[in-house]
Amino acid sequence: MTRTADINGITIGYDDEGVGPAFVLVHGHPFDRSMWWPQVPVLTAEGYRVITADLRGYGRSTVVPGLTTLETFARDTFALIDHLGIDEEVVLGGLSMGGQIVMECWRLFPERIAGLVLADTFPQGETPEGRAHRNRVADELLATGMSGYAAANLPKMMASYNVPAMPRVAEHVHAMMLDTSPEGAAAALRGRAERPDYQKLLTTVTVPTLIVVGRDDEFTPVSDAELMHRLIPGSMLTVVDGAGHLPNLEQPAAFNAALHAFLDQ
Template sequence: MSLKSVRGISIGYDEYGSGFPLVLLHGHPFNRSMWQDQKETLQSICRVITPDLRGYGETTIVPGKTTMEEFAGDLAALLDDLGIDRIILGGLSMGGQIVFEFYRQFPERVHALLLADTQPQVDTEEARAARYVTAERILNEGMQDFAEELLPKLLAKGTMASQPDVVSSVRHMIVKTKPEGAAAALRGRAERRDYTPLLREIAVPTLIIVGSEDEFTPIQDAELMNRGIAGSQIAIIEGVGHMPNMERPDEFNAVLRQFLLPIVSSR
């Protein structure tokens, strides 16, 4: 694990391999360890960088509210410090929404995109209110009970029944997340802009991946992005939920590798 001090915070990140940079952004309430299988598989073809987002993992917690704009700014500053100009950028769930924000601010820095189990549209009023309620709840109660409620929504029934190691890894990430960081992200996410109009402006190769049993960002959201982003590719991984990269890593990695190979080989 490496650390960089930028924008008044310390960002923890891992870096594997060499070649064209691929940056992967984790979701909420996780950390960079969710990309372990991807780092091991893809480091042979590119330089894989996995940061902990502000408030998560080894990165500084800033209580209050963390907006998508702040997350994207943190990433830009980290890349500047590493001397990296252009990247392939991917994210899952909240990480995917940060991908949208980064592309909105810095399109010239993006060579290709991965959008995994995410959505561009804003929350409904009900969902927005629930984020604020959840923020207060985890601050008052901690992450343990929240983790147990969240797991069967994050992971497919088959994963819950037959992959105890995956269940344990996801649980561990959630309970190790500091409530102050998670609550700040929840508040910022509730106030995020609508990225749907951005879809038609995306002009780089884009891969969209979604689990067939994803309760949070269902197939319809992936199809919306696929229709909106010209030339994008979509892959539906059967029998998994919101975390296909952990539930079915071999299949996820094969799809991602097939997408990446012609891009990195042309560099």
């Protein structure tokens, strides 16, 4: 059963599992908190309290049309942490857009973060071409819905060879995309089109950081992960073989092993 919290003028759907230090996981676009289901039991077994929430516009959270910035998502994330009464520092992880939200959280709330996990994401600011593309896709989603987008992007979200090889995973990924509100997805795309460049910010990271990427990620290739690894002092880098943009779902054992090694250091 989905728990809900009223924060920042919206209702957030979330799960809160386990006891111990808080580990907050931020999902990517156009997904929801269920993308983290392979990680939650592993992290709770490691002694963490694991919080996964649906971002505004996604899953069971309030849809807010228009434009949603990464700063808004970041402030929602810590508003939920405050709502849950968590005063100690949290480990914060995110994948793709979720990773960029995590970077924004580091900009806004560095003193509240004990560690970072950046999965299949990139720190560069938007290009003019990228801004135009994201706004064009937002327009298309509002006009035609999620079905065409979901079909076209499934073999890019996962490594294309994993779609037929992992039908249950593919079904889950496809269903998350179909279930996403076009208005919510469009608002996030428009917000990401305005995002800043985080490369200089990453050089200021002073907490343990794990960077993970699927070997065959088309959206955020290994070179983006290597860039972040160079920028963040002392960071760990794990490249997951046999995976695309969603290694936590495509190769959960390898992804979870990377988390274990990171948390055990």
